[in-house]
Amino acid sequence: MQPILSLQQVVKRYGPVTALGPVDIEVAKGEFLTLLGPSGCGKTTTLHIIAGLTTPSEGRLVLDGRDITRLAPPYRDMGLVFQNYALFPHRTIAENVGFGLRMRKVAKAEIAERVRRMLDIVGLPGVEARYPHQLSGGQRQRVALARALVIEPSILLLDEPLSNLDALLRKRMRLELRDIQRRLGITTIFVTHDQDEAFEMSDRVVLMNAGHVEQVGSPDELYDAPQTRFAAEFIGEASLIEGAVTRLQGEDVVIAAGGLEVPARPVRPGLAAGDRAILMIRPERIEITPPGAPETTDVTVTRRVFQGDRILLGLSGGSGQVFHCAVPNLEATRTIDAGARIGARFRESRAIPARGA
Ligand SMILES: Nc1ncnc2c1ncn2[C@@H]1O[C@H](COP(=O)(O)OP(=O)(O)OP(=O)(O)O)[C@@H](O)[C@H]1O
Ligand SMILES: [Mg+2]
Structure with a gap:
């Protein structure tokens, strides 16, 4: 990959506390990259370092082959959208969107034209003369996006831009934002702690944990092959049962864990018989059968949780170890309740080497 932007060994310390790093992150031209992770893991710090709003304690940033570590924000050619949009309340939408162009001394007529075009792109034609309070939350969010995009930045930076919106609008804006990004082909770095958002929108996800990069990959890779317990716990639902490898079986290893013996595909090579490993079972990857069916394990239902489209x-x-299985809400499955004996067929389980294995 020929990155347009790379963070190299970047560290941020506040006094004696290391808030971030060292982290290495590479961003490809035109991609939608998401920084995902729990509160306090360093997402905003990373984004602010990229924007130039925070100076790193160590490391460097290279944009298009040029070291920009010490370059002031206005010269970085980046558009930034904050969580709270920060529109100027006493200025019209046209003035808000045109702000960056006025700063760059673009001619009046050209500003008007570019503002008009950008409002078109974000689906808000004709709102130039209105004020922010005369728009809905979702519309204001799109104005903030237009304001960041109108300067035609080489990189768009978005810090939880959808978090103030209600659930429905949020879902719609995700798709719209992704469409706009695709159409303009603009390299985008998006910050969120919401994995659904990250999955739907991203080409690649940088999963962060306590100031470091835990794993980088496409949404599929992160879901299918989390490399650590943290990644497996943070991404999607899964039962994680610690056990030991009893033997190898083709490309799989058989793990004895929680009273089960389950074949699982290792998330990376290197597991041998006797190694400690975490068995990861996704709830949608267990098939249930009548008890005693071939190639199944007999299990007891300990709990039933109604979730509408599915039953958990x-x-x-x-052994007392409980793992979870999701079944579709169908006539055949609706009546299964706590206490029932059924067969479970494990499909595509994963084996994550335990620390020290
Ligand atoms: N100015 C500061 N002084 C001291 N510590 C700071 C400062 N800014 C951030 N931190 C610390 O750095 C860590 C990372 O913060 P950051 O804002 O990057 O987290 P985040 O991943 O964006 O979290 P959230 O999802 O809650 O927005 C946190 O532990 C935070 O307390
Ligand atoms: Mg933040």
Whole structure:
């Protein structure tokens, strides 16, 4: 990958506390990259370092082959949208969107034309003369986006831009934002702690944990092959049961864990018989059958949780360890309740090497 932007060994310290790093992140031209992670893991700090609003304690930033570590924000050619949009309340939408162009001394007529075009792109034609309070939250969010995009930045930076919107609008804006990004082909770095958002929008996700990069990959890779317990816990739902590898079986290893013996595909090579490993079972990757069916394990239903489109079953192999299985809400599955004995067929389980393995 020929990155347009790279962060190299970037560290941010506040007094004695290291808030971030060292981190290495590479961003490809035109991609939609998401920084994902729990509160306090360093997402905003990373974004602000990229924007030039925060100076790193160590490391460097290279944009298009040029070292920009010490370059002031206005010269970085980046558009930034904050969580709270920060529109100027006493200025019209046209003045808000045209702000960056006025700063750059663009001619009046050209500003008007570019503002008009950008409002078109974000789906708000004709609102130039209105004030922010005369728009809905979602519309204001799009104005903030237009304001960041109108300067034609080489990189667009978005810090939880959808978090003030209600759930429905949020979902719609996700798709719209992604469409606009695709159409303009603009390199985008998006910050969120919401994995659904990250999955739907991103080409690649940088999963962060306590100031460092835990794993980088496409949404599929992160979901299918989390490399650590943290990644497996943070991304999607999964039952994680610690156990040991009993033997190898083709490309799989068989793990004995929680009273079960389950074949699992290692998330990376290197597991051998006797190693400690975490068995990861996604709830949608267990098939249930009548008890005693071939290639199944008999289990007891410990719990039933109604979730509308699906029913979540707690299952136990007898050791007291409970793992979860999601079944579609159908006639055949609706009546399964706590206490029932059923068969479970494990599909595409994963084996994550335990620390020190
Ligand atoms: N100015 C500061 N002084 C001291 N510590 C700071 C400062 N800014 C951030 N931190 C610390 O750095 C860490 C990372 O903060 P950051 O804002 O990057 O987290 P975040 O991932 O954006 O979290 P959230 O999802 O809550 O927005 C946190 O522990 C935070 O307390
Ligand atoms: Mg933040």
